[in-house]
Amino acid sequence: MSLFLNILVDGLAYGMILFMIAVGLSVTMGLMRVINLAHGGFALIGGAFAHWLTIKAGLSFWVAAPLAVLGTMAVALPLERLIYRRIYGFGELQQVLATIGLTFLMIASINLWLGSSLLAIKLPAVLQTSVDLGFRTLPMHRIVVIIAGLAVIAGLWLLMERTRFGIRLRAAVDNRATASALGIDTGVIYGVTVALGAGLAAFGGVLGAELLPIEAYYPLRYMVLFLIVVAVGGMGSITGSFAAAIALGVIDTASRYLVPEYGTIFFFACVLAVLAFRPQGLSGRA
Amino acid sequence: MMTGLRVRGLSKSFGGLRVAEGIDFDLPPGARKALIGPNGAGKSTFGNLVTGILSPTEGVIEFDGQNIARLNEAQRVRLGIAKTFQITTLFRHLTVRENIVLPIIERERRGARFWGRATAADHADEAQDLLAQFGLEELADRPVEALAYGQQRLIEMALTLALKPRVLILDEPAAGVPSGDSHLIVEAIERLPEDLAVLIIEHDMDLVFRVAQSIVVLVQGRILTEGTPDEISQDPRVREMYLGGAHAETGS
Amino acid sequence: MSIDKTTTKQPSRYASRLAGARSGLFGIPLLAEALLLAAAVAAFYLFPYNLAFLTRILIMIVLVLSLDLILGIAGIATLGQAAMYGTGAYAAGLFAIHVWADPVAGLLAGAVAGAAMALVSGLLLMRSHGLTLIMLSIAVAQICAEIANKARPITGGADGLRGIRPDPILGMFEFDFVGRAGYFYALAVVIVIFALLRIIARSPFGLTLRGIQESPSRMRAIGTPVYWRLVSAYTLGGAIAGVAGALAAQVTQLVSLEAYSFNLSAEALIMLILGGTGRLYGAVIGAVVFMVVHHVAAAVDPFNWLFIIGAMVLGVVFFVPTGFLGLPLALQRLFGGRGHDDRA
Numbered sequence: 116m117s118l119f120l121n122i123l124v125d126g127l128a129y130g131m132i133l134f135m136i137a138v139g140l141s142v143t144m145g146l147m148r149v150i151n152l153a154h155g156g157f158a159l160i161g162g163a164f165a166h167w168l169t170i171k172a173g174l175s176f177w178v179a180a181p182l183a184v185l186g187t188m189a190v191a192l193p194l195e196r197l198i199y200r201r202i203y204g205f206g207e208l209q210q211v212l213a214t215i216g217l218t219f220l221m222i223a224s225i226n227l228w229l230g231s232s233l234l235a236i237k238l239p240a241v242l243q244t245s246v247d248l249g250f251r252t253l254p255m256h257r258i259v260v261i262i263a264g265l266a267v268i269a270g271l272w273l274l275m276e277r278t279r280f281g282i283r284l285r286a287a288v289d290n291r292a293t294a295s296a297l298g299i300d301t302g303v304i305y306g307v308t309v310a311l312g313a314g315l316a317a318f319g320g321v322l323g324a325e326l327l328p329i330e331a332y333y334p335l336r337y338m339v340l341f342l343i344v345v346a347v348g349g350m351g352s353i354t355g356s357f358a359a360a361i362a363l364g365v366i367d368t369a370s371r372y373l374v375p376e377y378g379t380i381f382f383f384a385c386v387l388a389v390l391a392f393r394p395q396g397l398s399g400r401a
Numbered sequence: 402m403m404t405g406l407r408v409r410g411l412s413k414s415f416g417g418l419r420v421a422e423g424i425d426f427d428l429p430p431g432a433r434k435a436l437i438g439p440n441g442a443g444k445s446t447f448g449n450l451v452t453g454i455l456s457p458t459e460g461v462i463e464f465d466g467q468n469i470a471r472l473n474e475a476q477r478v479r480l481g482i483a484k485t486f487q488i489t490t491l492f493r494h495l496t497v498r499e500n501i502v503l504p505i506i507e508r509e510r511r512g513a514r515f516w517g518r519a520t521a522a523d524h525a526d527e528a529q530d531l532l533a534q535f536g537l538e539e540l541a542d543r544p545v546e547a548l549a550y551g552q553q554r555l556i557e558m559a560l561t562l563a564l565k566p567r568v569l570i571l572d573e574p575a576a577g578v579p580s581g582d583s584h585l586i587v588e589a590i591e592r593l594p595e596d597l598a599v600l601i602i603e604h605d606m607d608l609v610f611r612v613a614q615s616i617v618v619l620v621q622g623r624i625l626t627e628g629t630p631d632e633i634s635q636d637p638r639v640r641e642m643y644l645g646g647a648h649a650e651t652g653s
Numbered sequence: 654m655s656i657d658k659t660t661t662k663q664p665s666r667y668a669s670r671l672a673g674a675r676s677g678l679f680g681i682p683l684l685a686e687a688l689l690l691a692a693a694v695a696a697f698y699l700f701p702y703n704l705a706f707l708t709r710i711l712i713m714i715v716l717v718l719s720l721d722l723i724l725g726i727a728g729i730a731t732l733g734q735a736a737m738y739g740t741g742a743y744a745a746g747l748f749a750i751h752v753w754a755d756p757v758a759g760l761l762a763g764a765v766a767g768a769a770m771a772l773v774s775g776l777l778l779m780r781s782h783g784l785t786l787i788m789l790s791i792a793v794a795q796i797c798a799e800i801a802n803k804a805r806p807i808t809g810g811a812d813g814l815r816g817i818r819p820d821p822i823l824g825m826f827e828f829d830f831v832g833r834a835g836y837f838y839a840l841a842v843v844i845v846i847f848a849l850l851r852i853i854a855r856s857p858f859g860l861t862l863r864g865i866q867e868s869p870s871r872m873r874a875i876g877t878p879v880y881w882r883l884v885s886a887y888t889l890g891g892a893i894a895g896v897a898g899a900l901a902a903q904v905t906q907l908v909s910l911e912a913y914s915f916n917l918s919a920e921a922l923i924m925l926i927l928g929g930t931g932r933l934y935g936a937v938i939g940a941v942v943f944m945v946v947h948h949v950a951a952a953v954d955p956f957n958w959l960f961i962i963g964a965m966v967l968g969v970v971f972f973v974p975t976g977f978l979g980l981p982l983a984l985q986r987l988f989g990g991r992g993h994d995d996r997a
Contacts, residue, residue: 150784198967205974207730212926213970215919219963227957339791339915346788380799383792390792391777394785452874478876486874492867495860503864504875506857512877513885515853519860564875 117251122369128257129326130364131264135319137344138271138356139312145351146288147203147305152214154316155334155341156221161187161317162234162329163225169237176239184317191313195306203305218334226331234329236321260322267315268357275353284308288351347389349399358397404465405429405598406451406482406568411460413450413622420446422622424460428568428598435601435609438619439642444602445487447619448570452484453477464568478507481567485574487602489553491545491560498541500556501528504563528563535559535589551582558589568598575605587611610634618642685934686847693840697833704832710944711839712901715846716917717924717936719893722850724922725930726859727886728866729779732918733790734894736774736797739912741767741895743801746814746902754820760842760899767895768888770797775887779880791915798913813909817902828904835904842900846893850933853889862886863931927969929978938977 140154164186168179194217202213242259245252275281287294287304295301320329327337348359363382370381389397406428413421420443428434436444449455451462453474462470469477492500502524506512509524520528532538535555545553558574575586583605590612593599603609609616609630616633618625626636633639696707716738723729744766745759752762774793778786801808808814821827826834853859861882864872869879902908911917920943928939946965950958973979 144784201971205970208724208926208930209970209974212923212966215923216963216966216970219959219966223957223959223963226959335916339795342784342791343788346784350784376803378799378802380796380803383795383799387777387789387792387796390781390785390789394781396785474873475876475878478874484874486871490868490871490874492864492871494867495863499860499863503860503872506861507876511857512861512882513858515856515858515889517857518855519857524857560875 118372120251120253122365122372124253124257124261126365126368127264127361128260128364129323129368130361131260131267132319132323132326133340133344133364134264134357134360135267135322136316137341137348137360138267138353139309139315140341141345141348141350141352141356142284142288143309143312144345146284146291146308147199149199149203150207150210150214151199152211152338152342153217153221153334154312155338156218157187157191157313157316158320158323158327158337159221159225159329159331159333160190160320161314162236162320162324162333163229164317165236165321165324166229166234166329170235176237176242179236180318180321183321184314187317188310188314191310192306195309199309200302200305218338222331222334229331231331234324236324236329256325263318263322267318268353271353280304280307343386345396347386347396349396352396352398355396355398403430404463405432407461407463408451409461409463411447411450411462412458413446413455414458420622421450421457424619424622424624426617426624428600430567430596430598432598432600433612433614434599435603435613435616436619437603437606437609437616438625441621442619443622444619445572446622448484448572448600448602451568451570452482478564478566481565482570483561483564483566483568484570485557485561485572487572487576489550489557489577491553491556493546494544496542496544497532497537497548497556498525498528500545500560501531501563504560508564531559531563534592536585549582551578551585554578555585555589558586562593566597569593569600571599571601571603573603574601575603575608583608689934689937690844693843697836701831704836706944706948708832708836708839708904709901710941711836711843712897712904713921713924713940713944714843714937715897715900716894717921717928717940718843718846718850718933719890719897720921720925721930721933721936722853722893723887723890724925725932725935726854726866727862727883727890729883729887729890730783730787731778731790732787732915732922733774733778733792733794734890734921735913735915735917736790736794737767737770737891737894738898738901738917739794739797739801739908740770741898742902742908742912743808743814743898744895745899746817746908747807749817749819749903750814754818756819756822756838756903759819759903760896763895763899763902764892765895767898768892770895771891772884772888775884775891779883779887791918794913794915794918798910801910801913808908811910813907814902815907817906817908819903819906832904839900839904842896846896847933847937850893854933858882858885923966925976927966927976929976932978935976935978942977 136155136158139157140151143149143151143154161183164183165179168174168182169176172179174182198213198217202210205213238256242256244255246255246258275285283294283299284304286297287299287301291301320327320333327333344356344360344363347363348355348357363386366385367382370377374381406426408424408426411421411424411426412419424447436447438444446455450457453469453472453476457470461468464480464482467480469480469482472480492503498520502520505524505527506519529538529541532541535558537552537555537559540548540552545556548556554574554577558571561569571590574590575583578586587608590599590601601609601613613630615627616630617627618633618639620642625638626633628636693711697704700707716734719737720734723731741763745763748759748762774790778789778793781789802810804810819828822834822838826838828834861872861877865877865879865882872879898912901912924939924943925936926939927943928937929935943962946962947958950961969976973983
């Protein structure tokens with residue numbers, strides 16, 4: 116029972132992290148049809164800012180984390196204008212190449228600034244404690260992550276369903292040409308969407324630093340993971356990303372606990388099975 | 402048994418939408434039939450049902466006595482049923498010659514040969530002859546995307562003819578062709594082999610009346626009537642559909 | 654009749670490619686191949702202490718050539734070529750240790766193993782496209798890596814497969830310490846594979862693959878069994894990737910889990926796009942340029958070489974999207990010349 120709870124809590128927390136990082140990727144891939152292999156770089160940048168702010172500048176985590184997220188969004192906006200906007204019309208291979216080049220530059224920049232070793236983020240004392248539920252204790256950090264993840268999906272739901280921006284974004288994802296013809300400024304939407312996705316990735320990167328350690332090669336190391344979440348969830352679908360991230364997070368954690376001798380075979384076999392039977396992903400359009 | 406194409410009771414539904422209903426249709430060798438009807442009548446759908454891009458909900462499709470309803474598109478092509486695309490779909494970055502050679506290669510079942518040259522003598526010669534028939538021989542080495550739309554439409558027809566089909570369906574062959582060039586299409590149709598069974602799906606009435614021996618009128622997925630050009634042009638229901646009434650075209 | 658009616662549309666990027674394929678560099682057939690061969694031989698004499706590195710370049714050329722077949726010609730976009738490379742490497746290594754240490758036989762073993770892996774995975778992969786195809790190909794390679802990792806008794810696991818001692822090539826040329834025999838052995842393999850791919854690219858099969866890349870629906874409409882054609886192409890590409898892996902196993906006398914790594918697939922893809930797809934030369938040029946820049950930049954500054962590679966990659970994408978092969982045409986246009994596409 117205790118094992119089951121461990122798996123559930125760790126798996127959910129891991130899934131929430133994956134969701135927060137990957138959701139921006141899913142939406143931008145569904146919206147702009149850009150294969151963005153540099154998306155993990157936003158999580159890295161967020162984590163790097165948080166590292167510098169907490170360790171080098173000595174700020175409190177509660178100040179550093181929002182600053183890191185805002186800082187990443189501030190980096191993402193000009194990147195969208197300068198680079199992403201130019202590659203929207205490119206062929207898929209060119210987009211892959213461009214975003215890989217961008218990833219290399221991101222990694223090299225972080226390397227130059229902060230070196231290539233692990234970039235720790237100083238968590239506040241409260242996040243390092245455990246919550247005593249009576250029958251067992253749970254790490255506070257994991258609980259906060261799970262709550263944060265739920266807050267994010269709730270917030271996204273509100274954004275998509277209840278705001279004008281959300282409606283326009285959904286329209287643009289559904290049918291770009293028509294949305295544009297209806298006067299929806301797709302340029303602004305793209306910029307805001309990339310920034311929002313980057314901000315969420317940074318948030319996930321900072322919160323998830325214990326599970327996915329921040330270091331310069333982070334984007335390359337975990338890119339496959341984020342792409343898998345998007346592919347399994349269905350490009351462009353927020354609920355799909357959520358379902359895929361949670362499912363994959365739990366499955367991965369479970370296989371680590373229960374069948375560690377099989378390593379990642381089980382995980383990738385599951386991915387293979389899902390994509391073989393439902394190539395468009397859980398919530399994707401056929 | 403060379404009876405050509407036989408369709409009986411062909412019907413197709415997309416969910417609740419019935420796009421074809423109880424169609425009976427014959428296309429024997431040497432036929433020159435035209436399929437006309439207002440927008441949304443289901444003409445292209447019928448063409449796609451015959452070629453296998455769509456599978457019927459009900460009905461029988463036979464070719465030379467053989468039931469082909471289970472066969473996919475590529476298999477039907479190999480039997481001899483071919484259709485041009487309504488929207489010109491060519492191999493844009495390949496040359497005109499390569500566009501014509503490809504169907505020849507497939508027809509000869511040489512698509513799996515990884516030795517020899519694609520544009521080997523016999524393929525290239527046959528392609529050149531076909532291009533000459535359409536007056537396009539001097540363009541053979543140009544990439545298709547550099548050609549004018551009217552010429553691309555002709556290449557679409559030449560490409561389909563290179564398959565040496567027994568049944569040829571031309572899906573709006575004159576659509577989008579500048580009026581100065583449409584005579585090229587008409588002449589090409591008039592030069593088609595005599596024993597080929599030809600069905601032309603068209604809106605252009607001049608073209609239809611010029612080449613068709615028999616005209617089938619499709620309205621909302623059903624056949625309204627079939628007859629010679631004279632009979633059709635005098636049929637009051639058809640006249641109302643195309644010429645008169647407060648609303649000439651019914652919607653989809 | 655209608656020549657005067659041709660429109661002046663944007664010159665096709667591919668027109669120069671087609672023209673070049675027919676008439677050779679500057680109109681001389683096989684000139685490009687001769688120059689590349691001369692460069693390869695010259696490199697042997699110019700850099701006698703870097704033969705291991707040069708041989709690695711040759712091995713990568715074979716891998717990138719295999720990718721050019723499936724991606725450049727047939728249009729199958731994957732990030733899983735390492736699955737076949739690694740399988741070929743382990744197969745050749747195990748073959749040399751347990752069965753027969755003849756190098757050429759080992760290459761064949763690698764080819765067969767690569768082809769088998771490609772055939773089995775291709776039956777699934779060719780049913781999908783786009784992002785799904787990419788992810789499936791990655792998953793296959795990762796599963797292979799994990800299996801190799803767990804099968805320690807056979808593969809050596811994370812420590813790698815050691816003890817590969819190939820016999821002399823053709824019974825005559827021993828693999829020497831400096832790597833002289835290895836270099837020319839690899840070069841011979843490159844020549845054979847290049848020639849083979851040339852033949853395939855010009856064959857009816859090759860043309861149908863290009864047709865499938867242009868328009869799968871059109872190909873179906875002329876009776877092509879598209880799925881099976883793609884499976885064949887993927888299998889053939891897998892065989893060649895397997896040869897590359899086998900070559901690596903024999904020359905370095907070691908096979909590690911890196912042979913299945915995602916980085917390898919990604920680097921091969923970068924090299925191909927950098928060089929230019931579909932003409933085989935691009936595979937050669939891209940591999941050489943990428944590896945040389947990587948080598949030089951990493952030697953100059955091991956921490957900042959990624960800046961150089963990143964900048965180079967972005968530069969190519971924005972200024973010469975068709976890769977280095979498109980450079981002559983781009984330069985010509987830049988300096989006011991006309992494109993090649995008016996040449997018949």
